[in-house]
Amino acid sequence: MAESAHSRIDLPAGYRVGDWLLTGPIGAGSWGVVYAATHATDGGEAAVKLLPTHLLPPGQRASMEQLVRREVRFSLDTDHPHVVPTREVLTVHDPERPELDGATALVMARADGSLQDVLAAHRDSAPAPLPDAGRILAGVAAALAHIHGRGWVHGDLKPGNVLLAPDGGVWLGDFGLTVELDGTHAYVPPLGSLDHVPPEWWSDREGGRSVVRPTADIWAFGVLAHQVLTGGLHPFPGSTARARALAAQAYARGNATLRLEAGVPDGWRELITDCLRPDHASRSALDATALAARAGAPARGGPGRRSGRAGRRTAVVAAAVAVPLVAVATTAALLLGQHDKAASDKAASDERPPAASPPVPGAIPAGSDVPRGLRPVITAAARQCPEKEVTPAFLAAMLKAESGFDADARRPETDEYGIAMWTPSVFKAWAKDGDRDGDKDYMSPPDAIASMAGFVCWLDQEYKKKGLRKDLPALMAAGYRTSSRTVIEAGGVPDRVREHTDRVERYLRDYTR
Numbered sequence: 001m002a003e004s005a006h007s008r009i010d011l012p013a014g015y016r017v018g019d020w021l022l023t024g025p026i027g028a029g030s031w032g033v034v035y036a037a038t039h040a041t042d043g044g045e046a047a048v049k050l051l052p053t054h055l056l057p058p059g060q061r062a063s064m065e066q067l068v069r070r071e072v073r074f075s076l077d078t079d080h081p082h083v084v085p086t087r088e089v090l091t092v093h094d095p096e097r098p099e100l101d102g103a104t105a106l107v108m109a110r111a112d113g114s115l116q117d118v119l120a121a122h123r124d125s126a127p128a129p130l131p132d133a134g135r136i137l138a139g140v141a142a143a144l145a146h147i148h149g150r151g152w153v154h155g156d157l158k159p160g161n162v163l164l165a166p167d168g169g170v171w172l173g174d175f176g177l178t179v180e181l182d183g184t185h186a187y188v189p190p191l192g193s194l195d196h197v198p199p200e201w202w203s204d205r206e207g208g209r210s211v212v213r214p215t216a217d218i219w220a221f222g223v224l225a226h227q228v229l230t231g232g233l234h235p236f237p238g239s240t241a242r243a244r245a246l247a248a249q250a251y252a253r254g255n256a257t258l259r260l261e262a263g264v265p266d267g268w269r270e271l272i273t274d275c276l277r278p279d280h281a282s283r284s285a286l287d288a289t290a291l292a293a294r295a296g297a298p299a300r301g302g303p304g305r306r307s308g309r310a311g312r313r314t315a316v317v318a319a320a321v322a323v324p325l326v327a328v329a330t331t332a333a334l335l336l337g338q339h340d341k342a343a344s345d346k347a348a349s350d351e352r353p354p355a356a357s358p359p360v361p362g363a364i365p366a367g368s369d370v371p372r373g374l375r376p377v378i379t380a381a382a383r384q385c386p387e388k389e390v391t392p393a394f395l396a397a398m399l400k401a402e403s404g405f406d407a408d409a410r411r412p413e414t415d416e417y418g419i420a421m422w423t424p425s426v427f428k429a430w431a432k433d434g435d436r437d438g439d440k441d442y443m444s445p446p447d448a449i450a451s452m453a454g455f456v457c458w459l460d461q462e463y464k465k466k467g468l469r470k471d472l473p474a475l476m477a478a479g480y481r482t483s484s485r486t487v488i489e490a491g492g493v494p495d496r497v498r499e500h501t502d503r504v505e506r507y508l509r510d511y512t513r
């Protein structure tokens with residue numbers, strides 16, 4: 001299925017999608033292909049995931065389109081240091097390439113590679129934790145806690161979906177199976193990595209769809225943690241993914257015991273055991289918040305703590321004799337077939353305590369007065385702009401200064417309306433359909449905020465072109481109240497809007513502390 005959707009996509013270097021020039025393919029997944037790209041004007045780097053669904057047979061198209069819509073929605077609405085940042089979402093218009101015309105393009109920050117690549121590189125070494133194992137797992141667990149906290153389930157946690165950022169950061173990616181819970185569970189097509197789905201995945205079906213719960217991610221984390229801490233070994237025996245899945249089901253039925261690899265450090269051993277409880281009910285004692293706390297707490301005696309390096313090496317060598325190579329499949333889906341990979345790792349490891357999640361620069365602080373419901377809208381709007389000054393905190397400061405976050409604000413005497421105080425005729429030139437309901441309405445906060453983000457982004461770029469690089473937030477606020485020309489001609493903030501721009505700067509400082 002996936003092959004037919006994107007296997008014909010073969011784009012030359014320099015192919016343009018929006019403002020992005022594709023430089024070469026990175027890889028392909030179940031229903032998309034990912035290209036490296038650079039920004040046409042500022043040279044910034046990105047990864048562009050092209051998701052063509054229109055060529056699928058009608059029976060598959062509807063459900064794939066739904067998955068793509070969810071992936072886009074989740075990606076735009078999520079802002080977390082351990083979730084791959086999405087810059088913008090575009091639609092490809094290229095009638096000369098029917099295989100691509102109409103495809104969704106997800107523009108993401110570009111990673112250097114995935115955890116799967118690291119495991120593959122260690123496949124011929126003796127089983128041992130990957131360098132940085134604790135930090136990687138703490139990052140993944142923090143991402144899961146965030147995702148679950150917002151009422152979603154990732155649904156496809158596996159090493160291939162853990163991306164490693166150029167600065168060493170850890171990002172969870174690929175939200176193709178990510179789904180918002182409806183109460184305690186949700187339904188998705190029966191897709192997923194056979195090596196990472198929980199035992200109940202095979203039987204818990206309704207109308208041909210799998211029931212998915214947060215505990216499915218917890219199970220997948222247990223498998224992934226075992227792989228990371230052993231250089232790739234799956235916790236269940238078997239030379240193929242299907243054999244390992246059968247072994248996991250035998251364990252879930254009580255016909256086999258869980259035998260983790262001997263070299264898994266003690267604290268992690270207990271955590272992995274809790275993640276791999278045999279059924280949803282017993283696993284649900286561990287939620288993702290507790291998982292993240294335990295995965296990120298080596299200094300307090302949590303999983304990362306371990307006796308001396310020499311002791312670990314002895315255990316690892318013993319394990320290497322007892323358990324030769326266990327193949328690890330990274331297959332994407334039942335629908336796609338499988339490929340196996342043997343994996344193991346160097347005996348030496350450097351398990352550093354995980355760094356605490358750094359605050360995202362420019363994010364809206366948790367305790368601020370920005371209305372909760374607006375935060376994802378503002379965050380998604382800021383993401384549409386590649387300029388570093390256009391942050392969620394800046395847009396929030398602008399909205400507070402413009403309307404005090406009042407969606408019904410009106411100033412008829414100056415012809416300004418709504419949360420972003422748009423003048424209707426000006427709005428028309430910048431209008432975006434932020435809530436994607438088919439129209440663009442300055443009284444709709446998502447439309448007004450997305451349009452504001454687009455306008456201030458353009459202002460920022462105009463100022464930079466003219467060599468105005470200082471106090472850009474104040475200049476954007478001034479340009480929004482007057483015009484870019486007024487600000488450029490004044491060479492700074494015109495006096496008549498100084499009071500307003502001071503307010504924006506003050507709010508921005510409050511949100512940046």
Ligand SMILES: Nc1ncnc2c1ncn2[C@@H]1O[C@H](COP(=O)(O)OP(=O)(O)OP(=O)(O)O)[C@@H](O)[C@H]1O
Pocket residue numbers: 026027028029030031032033034047049084108109110111112113114156160161163173174176332333
């Ligand atoms: N932001 C990114 N930066 C760099 N590489 C990426 C990025 N996102 C995905 N990739 C890489 O692109 C390839 C395809 O990724 P994609 O998420 O489409 O599929 P997958 O996770 O490999 O498979 P599946 O979709 O079947 O689960 C993978 O090799 C992945 O590591």
